[in-house]
Ligand SMILES: Nc1ncnc2c1ncn2[C@@H]1O[C@H](COP(=O)(O)O)[C@@H](OP(=O)(O)O)[C@H]1O
Ligand SMILES: [Mg+2]
Ligand SMILES: [Mg+2]
């Protein structure tokens with residue numbers, strides 16, 4: 558009798574847990590923890606970065622010990638929690654494996670291990686390979702970086718990692734972001750962006766810095782301070798064309814400033830653009846710091862990478878906005894590691910997106926969607 562009662566109570570409690578757990582709750586919790594640790598790691602690197610800790614990659618873009626160490630850390634945590642999930646990560650360890658001497662490698666291993674062993678905080682779980690005593694060997698950490706070599710595609714689960722997005726902003730001491738997303742069948746289901754240098758409240762630029770933006774499809778977009786765990790739901794305010802201002806890259810090589818100037822004058826926007834590095838722009842759009850984010854191709858044949866847009870696009874959609882390319886089509890995260898041919902990015906609130914798209918098409922001659 559006693560055993561039967563225990564069995565019934567067990568079934569009730571198991572089914573109520575299942576019913577009350579929203580989809581992707583574990584993934585969300587893990588992703589927040591990983592991004593939080595990577596934000597601490599990258600900020601600490603910035604404070605101590607020395608000149609010879611930055612490399613130039615084959616495409617001439619910079620990469621620092623912070624990028625490598627943060628990708629290793631996040632990859633270790635993902636692999637402990639979800640060993641079957643492939644990872645599309647920006648960095649690979651080829652340069653490190655070929656390094657003469659071990660200066661960079663040793664620094665990266667030290668940084669990643671410091672981040673892995675730091676004490677558990679709210680939401681952390683020791684099963685993710687973190688907490689005291691969880692150090693990894695150099696070989697394990699290089700392999701963790703290289704787990705990011707997945708080619709992407711349309712089918713199945715996969716994570717994207719951009720361990721430092723806006724590395725150029727990071728090196729200037731300006732905005733950068735740690736970006737993580739979960740794709741399932743090419744749809745972004747979870748998007749997390751940590752911005753250690755971003756003011757928590759745009760109206761207080763000298764106030765507290767550091768925020769994490771979190772979105773799960775169908776569950777809204779939230780902001781959490783880096784210093785605590787309180788979540789605030791974000792909803793994009795309604796802009797009209799006359800109150801619009803826009804966000805764009807600092808780097809004119811990444812987004813054509815002259816094209817956005819033309820779009821701006823077609824729309825009658827008088828406020829100057831807010832130029833900011835990284836996917837912090839998507840977070841700022843989601844919380845209404847700007848009404849529009851434009852990224853216009855510069856004509857160099859560059860293909861946008863999925864890790865540069867997947868988490869950001871979900872933040873904006875879950876805060877009530879629309880994200881398309883300049884033809885009005887959704888960004889396609891199922892094409893592999895890139896978004897394919899570059900038709901730019903047009904992200905804005907529902908009330909203005911159509912008008913903005915019209916202006917983009919006038920300025921660029923992009924064809925509207927059929
Ligand atoms: N020619 C180009 N056009 C568009 N994006 C580019 C580019 N060259 C590099 N990028 C991407 O722009 C990202 C930074 O975007 P932003 O200008 O919004 O800060 C870089 O991310 P990383 O810094 O992670 O390498 C890189 O992937
Ligand atoms: Mg890069
Ligand atoms: Mg990037």
Ligand SMILES: [Mg+2]
Nearest residue numbers: 647719721722
């Ligand atoms: Mg990067």
